[in-house]
Amino acid sequence: MKFDAIAPGVYPELIYPEYKSTLRRGPVQSALRIVAPVPTTQNIAPSPRILLPHDMDLTAHGEGEPLGEKIVVTGRVLDEDGKPVRDSLLEVWQCNAAGRYRHKRDQHNAPLDPNFNGWGKMMTDDEGRYRFVTIKPGPYPWGNHDKAWRPAHIHFSLFGNVYAQRLVTQMYFPSDPLFDYDPIFQSIPDLAARQRLISRFSLEHTVSDQMLGYEFDIVLRGRDATPTGI
Template identity: 45%
Template sequence: MSQPYPFFLPRDRNWQPEAYTPGYKTSIARSPRQALVSLHRGSASERSGPVFDGLEIGKYDNDLLMNFRTEGTVAGLPIGERIIMHGQVIDQFGKPVPNTLVEMWQANAGGRYRHKKDNYLAPLDPNFGGVGRCITDSEGRYRFRTVRPGPYPWPNGINTWRPAHIHVSVMGPSISTRLITQMYFEGDPLIPQCPIVQVLKDDDAVETMIARLDMTHSRPMDCLAYRFDIVVRGALQTYFEE
């Protein structure tokens, strides 16, 4: 285990949405029925974090263009807009969070997940698994290569669609700082129409989940890049899923 993390700033409950928000229908079943319990300091195990030094990361674990391909030719590459997703994980005080696990999962370019319960009409891509992981470097930086996911319909309303998004899990400096969030893409007109986004009370909270086009890290004649920095605790933390 790593050294205990010193202390945390309290979470602003006025910034986070209510757990029970009927406009987002899934929250009706998932929201707690009893009052939340405030843990001021937490246990030593909650204030310290796992060490990932022994975790074996494969050569293509962070490369979704390669980690599920069926053959070693261009025909075996996933279909879709090739992109680089990168950024920096920092803590509530702006310090980099090195050597922590970042995981991501997403739909394919047609908007379908490789999951047995996803019955959307879009076809599966035989060369795309939709999952990746990496360890942040000494400056808290991470990087994935993938395809831009497609939007998809979901039964929250008569004609409700999820914007293109990538799910992200990052452990942070300790067990209690684990963050699960979603990354949206700058300029997507579906973002303000999404019922999940609409439950947020503050526009700044929405902005923490939007990746920005980053031409400085794009690869000419290959792929565009999007930067998505993640704050794991404190007043400026990236909005997370309850």
């Protein structure tokens, strides 16, 4: 079954020529339905013990404060009926304020920050809410085409409540001038669906004089699903 049969235009084109690597890796045959060998309705229920002390504060991984704008990101993970997805594991990863990932394949001519790794994880609470503190990531060049720069974004992995729900997506920031030029963002056909990838500035979640707040809700399925597979 194609994703489009569920929510037209919400999921990215698997082969989107402007996003060049999809030409090499995009599937050329239809997807097959897999009969799962294990129950897919069973809650993963990961133990909170897998969380390390600073997993929810990406600014606390070094000996000092990382460079850049400290922010807090929060939101709720919901199913297609708007019900909270509780006790669910989320992982996030991102580049630093200068637009550099701590990864050997990232050779972008921008500095690494000794006080910033760029990864974290957390669990949703009874309301399906997650929250983490980080540094606002910078845009970075990625070589897809001339002047190809990614809009600032944070990668999310969501396990949902069962293994078969595991999804990845990207969160963006409001009013980024690079949206119109980014083939990854544009590979999602539906305009309203693309907008659901953009976080909202939140005065409510802004913390006094410490950091601005951004809110990003994630809907796993259904008409209001957050685009995933990006």
